Amino acid sequence: MTSLLKVEGLHKHFPIRRGVLRRQVGEIRAVDGVDLELETGETLSLVGESGCGKSTTGRLLVRLLEPTAGKILFEGADLATLSQRELRAKRQAIQIMFQDPYASLSPRMTVQEIVAEPLRVQGRYADDGGADRVRELLELVGLRPEHSRRYAHEFSGGQRQRIGLARALALNPRLLVLDEPVSALDVSVQAQVINQLRGLQDRLGLAYVFISHNLSVVRHISHRVAVMYLGSIVEVGTRADIFTAPTHPYTQALLSAIPVPDPVGRAERDRITLAGDVPSPSNPPTGCRFRTRCWKAQDVCAQEAPPLIDRIGVGHPSACHFPEVPATVGGA
Ligand SMILES: Nc1ncnc2c1ncn2[C@@H]1O[C@H](COP(=O)(O)OP(=O)(O)OP(=O)(O)O)[C@@H](O)[C@H]1O
């Protein structure tokens, strides 16, 4: 079976330029060799600390950025080799939604205009049912159609996120990239939007690439999880793999930082505090990129980059020379 999305060897390097001649003096390796696969109707989360390349990966997937190297296959077709017309059709099938709905929604447009815009841009507004289609989209995301004449600023954060969602759904995408879609919302509203996203996935067979640094939310919504560090994936597996049997020290550190509601549980658990900041992606460490912060690092870690493989037979891969399943971490 062909995957909905297959990403191979994806790289995005941003040039660093200096001086009046804007000479290139280096590069930021924001995404540095990412492989991903996603099936129809599946949610794959991308997690990791700030600056590890999650948003850049998301923008590459929707072609807001051109990759430096690597392939993006959508429904078996390489986006880079398609004709303009084919590419336009495929691009409509992949949409992105950002964290801050307010910034991405024009304050001078009504809800009706905002949601209709993608249809108009594609010349599909009349063919797709015009105002009826907009009404249907608003109902789909749980907004009252009679609100369509209001402006985005008249709505709460959660409602604005729903307007953004209705707009992202206008062209019937099969894949939605959600970049921190609930991070700007109150916790109670977060849960509503997440449940909405799950319901829509079931009804419409949508696949999500869900970008987040909030592992509690990720645990709730994901089928699979990919953990990123400094531009590459260090561990990937099902939700249960990652939350109950993480083998990479970085994944273990991220999980140990999730707040536990039960104070007894917290006391019983080893909490790992990560030392230092993420190194600069313009000058990543040799060998294993995590070694400058890893409490298990050995000489080999500085010399050889560990491949992303299932070295100890736990059923999912991890990019570490010394992977092990800890006695107690997380809990799915
Ligand atoms: N247009 C750009 N030009 C130069 N550098 C960039 C650009 N976009 C991103 N970067 C750099 O690439 C790296 C990865 O950034 P990215 O936004 O993908 O990280 P992220 O994982 O989404 O982080 P966050 O959790 O803070 O959103 C960072 O070092 C960032 O500064």
Ligand code: SF4
């Ligand atoms: S390869 Fe070495 S430095 Fe990297 S995560 Fe594993 S033990 Fe730590």
Ligand SMILES: [Mg+2]
């Ligand atoms: Mg980001």
